[in-house]
Amino acid sequence: MKNSILLASHDDQFTAELKAEFVSRRPEISVFLLGEEGVDQADVAACWYPQADLLTHYPHIKCLHSVAAGVDHLGQNLLNSGLPVCRIVDNHQKQGMLEYVLWGVLNRHRNFDKIRDNQTAAIWHRYPQQAASELQVSVLGLGELGKFVAQGLAEFGYQISGWSRSSKSLTNVHCYSGLEGLNTVLNRTDILINLLPLSAETQGILNQDLFNAMPAGGYLINCGRGGHLVTEDLVTALDSGQLRGALLDVFDTEPLPKTEALWQQKGVIVTPHVASDVSLSTIIDQVADNVLSFSKGDTLTNAINIDKGY
Numbered sequence: 001m002k003n004s005i006l007l008a009s010h011d012d013q014f015t016a017e018l019k020a021e022f023v024s025r026r027p028e029i030s031v032f033l034l035g036e037e038g039v040d041q042a043d044v045a046a047c048w049y050p051q052a053d054l055l056t057h058y059p060h061i062k063c064l065h066s067v068a069a070g071v072d073h074l075g076q077n078l079l080n081s082g083l084p085v086c087r088i089v090d091n092h093q094k095q096g097m098l099e100y101v102l103w104g105v106l107n108r109h110r111n112f113d114k115i116r117d118n119q120t121a122a123i124w125h126r127y128p129q130q131a132a133s134e135l136q137v138s139v140l141g142l143g144e145l146g147k148f149v150a151q152g153l154a155e156f157g158y159q160i161s162g163w164s165r166s167s168k169s170l171t172n173v174h175c176y177s178g179l180e181g182l183n184t185v186l187n188r189t190d191i192l193i194n195l196l197p198l199s200a201e202t203q204g205i206l207n208q209d210l211f212n213a214m215p216a217g218g219y220l221i222n223c224g225r226g227g228h229l230v231t232e233d234l235v236t237a238l239d240s241g242q243l244r245g246a247l248l249d250v251f252d253t254e255p256l257p258k259t260e261a262l263w264q265q266k267g268v269i270v271t272p273h274v275a276s277d278v279s280l281s282t283i284i285d286q287v288a289d290n291v292l293s294f295s296k297g298d299t300l301t302n303a304i305n306i307d308k309g310y
Contacts, residue, residue, distance in 0.1 A: 002295040004030040004042040005287065006058060008050035009067075018046070018067065021280050026288040044291050052077045063294050067283050069093060069145065071304055072198040072225060079309060086290050086303050087310075088278050094148040096276030101149050101193055101221060102156065104247040104269075108191055108219040109135055113245050113267070132157035138189040140205075141196035141224065142168045142175065143310065145276075149195060161185045165201075165308070186213035191221065197310035198225040208233040217244045223275045226252035231262065238267045249275045 005022070009015045015033065022031045032039040043062040045054065052075050055061055064078055066087040071079065079085065107113050111127040118125055135158055139150040142164040154160040154172035161174045163185045168175045176185050186192070192214065196202045206222060207230040220243060222229055229248070237243040245267035251260075254273055262268055290300050304310050 002043075003028060003291055004032065004044070005065075005291050006032050006034070006039055006042040006045040006061065008034060008045045008054055008058075009048040010050070011048060014048060017280065018283070021284050022288070025281065025284045029288050029291055044287075044294055046287050047074055047078070049073045050075075050078065054078060055081055055083075063290075063300070065287050065290060067287065068278060070197060070225070071310065072227070079306070082306075084300060084303055085306065086286075086300050088283055088286050089144050089302050090278045090282045092282070093276045093278050094145055097145050097195075097223065098149050098152040100249070100271075100275040101223065102153065104193075104219075104221040105135075105137060105153065105158070105191055107247065107269070108245065113269075133159060135159065135190050136161065136188050137191045137193065138163065138185045139173075139193045139195060140164075140185075141194065142170065142173075143195070143197065146195040147173075149193065161189070183213060186210060187215070189214050189218060191219045193221045194224040194228055196224045196228060198227045199309040203227050204230050206230060206234070208236065211237040211242050214242070216242055218242070219244050220246040220248075222246070223249050226250045226254070235261070235265060238265060243267070245269070247271070249273055 007015050007018055019031050019033065022029055032042050039058065040060050043060060044065055045061045046065045046067050048067050062083060064074060064083050064085045066074060069088055071085055071087050109130065109132065114127065137153055137158045138161040139146050140163050142150065142162045146162065147170055150160050150162045150173045151170060160172065161176065162168065162170065163176045163182050165177060167177045194206060206228050211233060234246060247269045248262065249271045250273055256262065256270060262270055286301065293300055
């Protein structure tokens with residue numbers, strides 16, 4: 001049956017919400033759950049941390065659709081399956097990400113992190129204010145989210161550099177690419193924002209070598225993926241003073257275990273993966289539209305480059 005979809009998620013509540021929204025918003029799409037009678041009629045799977053052997057059990061699936069902006073949660077088995085993979089792009093998510101990152105930048109820029117620590121010790125101290133134009137803010141990853149954040153921060157007067165795998169050209173953003181370009185960016189960065197996609201090349205990129213390439217006292221904001229960060233190296237950089245602080249929104253294990261040392265690490269702010277969300281209505285409409293396009297053999301929207309992984 002054409003115009004049918006399989007919901008493949010490890011989160012039962014989220015799956016139920018997706019199905020209810022599909023039925024309400026896009027009734028022309030037939031929705032099946034794992035193991036449900038008739039599921040073999042679906043040729044597109046909408047995924048959120050699906051089982052690694054999904055295609056073994058459902059070989060009729062011919063297209064994979066992430067229900068998020070990223071696709072790494074599909075896992076290497078599915079990403080290397082040769083099937084087309086699509087993702088979600090949401091303008092509201094871009095604005096939410098900019099708001100979150102701006103908060104993190106201001107926390108360092110206006111010394112709110114130090115002021116918060118001073119409050120704990122009942123210390124009244126006013127820090128000299130620094131102009132935004134005196135701060136070098138750098139964004140790793142200039143995809144849909146990264147370029148929006150970089151250009152948004154530039155409008156607030158910050159000096160903005162951006163780094164990406166391939167060359168980019170953005171208004172009010174100094175763009176770099178390649179290893180030499182990365183070193184150039186790091187060497188002058190006061191605040192580093194990570195918005196890279198997670199791939200084999202970027203796994204563990206936020207490590208000791210990268211932190212040491214930054215001027216002493218730098219600040220890290222990680223809104224990419226937990227797999228980008230080598231936690232032990234971050235702790236070392238913070239304890240030594242190489243980094244002044246870090247705002248972390250993503251982690252390898254979520255929820256972050258209560259025993260994780262990052263909860264208590266001086267200079268670290270932990271947020272529970274709230275930097276920005278894709279709206280449920282956007283997920284439903286973009287997935288449904290691609291299901292219809294796939295059925296008709298039309299071009300898919302927001303299909304990733306399989307070789308790059310994003």
